[in-house]
Amino acid sequence: MTGFQEPYRPQYHFSPRRNWMNDPNGLLYANGLYHLFYQYNPFGDQWGHMSWGHAVSRDLVHWEHKPVALWETEEGMVFSGSAVYDLENTSGLGTADTPPLVAIYTAHYKSTEKQAQHLAYSTDWGQSWQLYPGNPVLDIEARDFRDPKVFWYAPEAKWIMVVALAAERQVHFYASKNLREWTFLSAFGPAGAVEGVWECPDLFPLAVDGDPRILYWVLKVDLNPGGPVGGSGGQYFIGHFDGQRFIPEAPVGADRTHARWLDYGADFYAATTWFGTPQEDKHRLWVGWMNNWLYAQAVPTSPWRGQLSLPRQVSLRRIDGQLYLVQTPVPSLSTLRRQHWDIQNRPIPEGTSLLPVRGKTLELIAELAVGKAWRVGLKVRVGEHEETVIGYEVATQRVFVDRRHSGLVAFHPEFAARHEAQLPLRAGKLQLHVWVDWSSVEVFAGEGQVVFTELIFPDPESEGVAVFAEGGEAQLVSLKAWTLASAQG
Ligand code: FRU
Numbered sequence: 001m002t003g004f005q006e007p008y009r010p011q012y013h014f015s016p017r018r019n020w021m022n023d024p025n026g027l028l029y030a031n032g033l034y035h036l037f038y039q040y041n042p043f044g045d046q047w048g049h050m051s052w053g054h055a056v057s058r059d060l061v062h063w064e065h066k067p068v069a070l071w072e073t074e075e076g077m078v079f080s081g082s083a084v085y086d087l088e089n090t091s092g093l094g095t096a097d098t099p100p101l102v103a104i105y106t107a108h109y110k111s112t113e114k115q116a117q118h119l120a121y122s123t124d125w126g127q128s129w130q131l132y133p134g135n136p137v138l139d140i141e142a143r144d145f146r147d148p149k150v151f152w153y154a155p156e157a158k159w160i161m162v163v164a165l166a167a168e169r170q171v172h173f174y175a176s177k178n179l180r181e182w183t184f185l186s187a188f189g190p191a192g193a194v195e196g197v198w199e200c201p202d203l204f205p206l207a208v209d210g211d212p213r214i215l216y217w218v219l220k221v222d223l224n225p226g227g228p229v230g231g232s233g234g235q236y237f238i239g240h241f242d243g244q245r246f247i248p249e250a251p252v253g254a255d256r257t258h259a260r261w262l263d264y265g266a267d268f269y270a271a272t273t274w275f276g277t278p279q280e281d282k283h284r285l286w287v288g289w290m291n292n293w294l295y296a297q298a299v300p301t302s303p304w305r306g307q308l309s310l311p312r313q314v315s316l317r318r319i320d321g322q323l324y325l326v327q328t329p330v331p332s333l334s335t336l337r338r339q340h341w342d343i344q345n346r347p348i349p350e351g352t353s354l355l356p357v358r359g360k361t362l363e364l365i366a367e368l369a370v371g372k373a374w375r376v377g378l379k380v381r382v383g384e385h386e387e388t389v390i391g392y393e394v395a396t397q398r399v400f401v402d403r404r405h406s407g408l409v410a411f412h413p414e415f416a417a418r419h420e421a422q423l424p425l426r427a428g429k430l431q432l433h434v435w436v437d438w439s440s441v442e443v444f445a446g447e448g449q450v451v452f453t454e455l456i457f458p459d460p461e462s463e464g465v466a467v468f469a470e471g472g473e474a475q476l477v478s479l480k481a482w483t484l485a486s487a488q489g
Contacts, residue, residue: 004488008301008439008457011361011486012336013290014063014308016053020045021306022296023147023200023270024287025052026069026083026103028126029277034060035126036287037103038308039080042068045305046297050077050108054126059332060285060311061487069129070103070120079115080147080200081105084179084275086121090159091179093121093132101126102179104161106146107136115145117163119179138174138182143167147200149272150179156243160185164221166197169254171221173203173245186245188219191252192235193259195226200234200270203241206316207281208323215281216249216316217241218325220262222270224293227261229419231294232269234262238316238323249323262325264421265401265452266292267440268309283315285330290440290453295412300457301439309453310435310442317447320424324449329435329442337363337482346476352379352468360463361484362436369429370394372472380436381406383462388454390443391468392423392430399423399430399445399452407458421450429477437484 009015019041026037033056040053052070055063070078083103086094094100100121107118116139119132138148144166153160153175161174161182169190174182189198200222208214219237227233237260239248252258262268271288288309291299299305310329317326341357348368357364360381370376370392377391389402400420403409409416423430423446433444438460443452467476 004486006302007460010307010437010439011488012061012333012484013310013437013440014055015304015306016040017065018303019043019305020047021053021304022047022291023080023289024272024308025080025105027272027274027287028083028085028101029274030085030101031125033058033125034274035083036063037069037083040068042071045303050079052078052103052105056126059335060330061332061335063487069126070105076107076109079106079108080270081117082149082272082275084150084152084159086179090177091121094123098123103129104148104150104179106148114141114143117148134180137180144197149202151204151275153243160203162201162203164198164201166199169194169198171198171201171219188246190254191248191258192237192254193223193226193256194254195256196224196232198223200272202272203246204273204284205241205281206284206314208316208318210282210315212281216323217246218316219246220271224269226256227292228264229266229417230414231266231292234269234271234288235259236262236325263451263453265419265454266417267455268451268453269293271309273314283313285311286314287311288453290455295415298411299455300408300411307440317449319447319449326448327451328444328448333363336484336487338485339483341479341481343476343479348373348376348467348469348474348476350469350471350473352466354382354464354466355479357465357479357481358463359483360436360438360460361486362434362465363482363484364432364434364436364465365480366432366434367429367477368392368432369475369477370425371469371474373469373474374471376469376474377467378432378434379464379466379468380434380441381456381458381462382464382466383459386458386462387466388441388456388458390432390434390441397422397424399450401441401443401452401454403454403456406456407462409457419452419454421452423450
């Protein structure tokens, strides 16, 4: 395929050929294919005319672009939602031989600005979609009632919907036997961070450390504004779900000091899990919109605007006695690895030293020993006048990503910023897994319990990678680095 060479064009992150995208929607695995739908404006590079764009992949790395799946209608826009494979044809929208894929989404009515839940279905594996004639399937005459995420609750053989009452800072749970008739079960919230509206909830069980006997449920809710570093962002709650209600493990006040953030960077929003992936109890797979509502309409890209994070495995791990949501990019990304460097036990003198590693699409796996330094780290996309800094500050025990001098930053006053998160060292060492693309950096620190997802807009010439130490000498215990091939070829 030609194209995908414009300045800042993601090389191994998903972006539409042209026009605006926001949230991933309707993520579904069926028949060997990963489906990705997404909030899309078919007519321009600003938010509007919301429809569902569509792409498919066999490996979550290479994506084939498909025609728009669900178009805006006279009645309203097609907002975020989910999709399921209705294997038993509980909905009756397919047949026993041809079970349907069913999308459950929010219709945003143009005349009233109210929101209600609608269905669409496909009996040809997602090639074409029909709107369900009995829509809406769930309407409470509310203005901020959106983003239904539906999953199969096997213990009671029923579908569960988790949906946001955005302005109330609540999520509501509903149940259905057929996807068409829904019964209210319970509400959760306000809790945790509540400064902004609540959007895009998701709920799923995970075994702690892969042990099926220790199961917890994760409730994820996004928030806009009031995210961890301003603007939009996501939080999670750990607890139990009994088929009726979500009970957090410990009481959670409606106060941001209780919030557990999904990501400490500025650009991870509206993440949602794939329905029906293998090994679901061990880990879920999800992807987020790599952007922030603060400046999403102003990011300097053309002819597209908006991209996704890397698809990630999400699991629950007990670390130092506490449960954490841990994220790691999907293993299939290793097929993109090309040129390789392996550096070991290299002293990091005070100051900044360039490494032989260069590139603007890179994967770096680093271990750093802080030694006598009070600040230490890596720099990527280093050019004559710019750099993106990924570091650690010993005194505060904080990892940080500093994009203040990362390249183009002036398109929004709050873009140039330094973001940080608490993370204790392991025997004086820091583990970093870093992914660099033409307009992003994603940092997975520690075991992946601290993640930073950040857009950056450096000069294409800025390909340097460096290490630095301040206050004393440190050590690069090991660095494995690869250039990554474009997934757009
Ligand atoms: C989140 C969101 C959703 C809504 C969609 C509209 O980014 O605001 O709540 O369904 O975007 O595009």
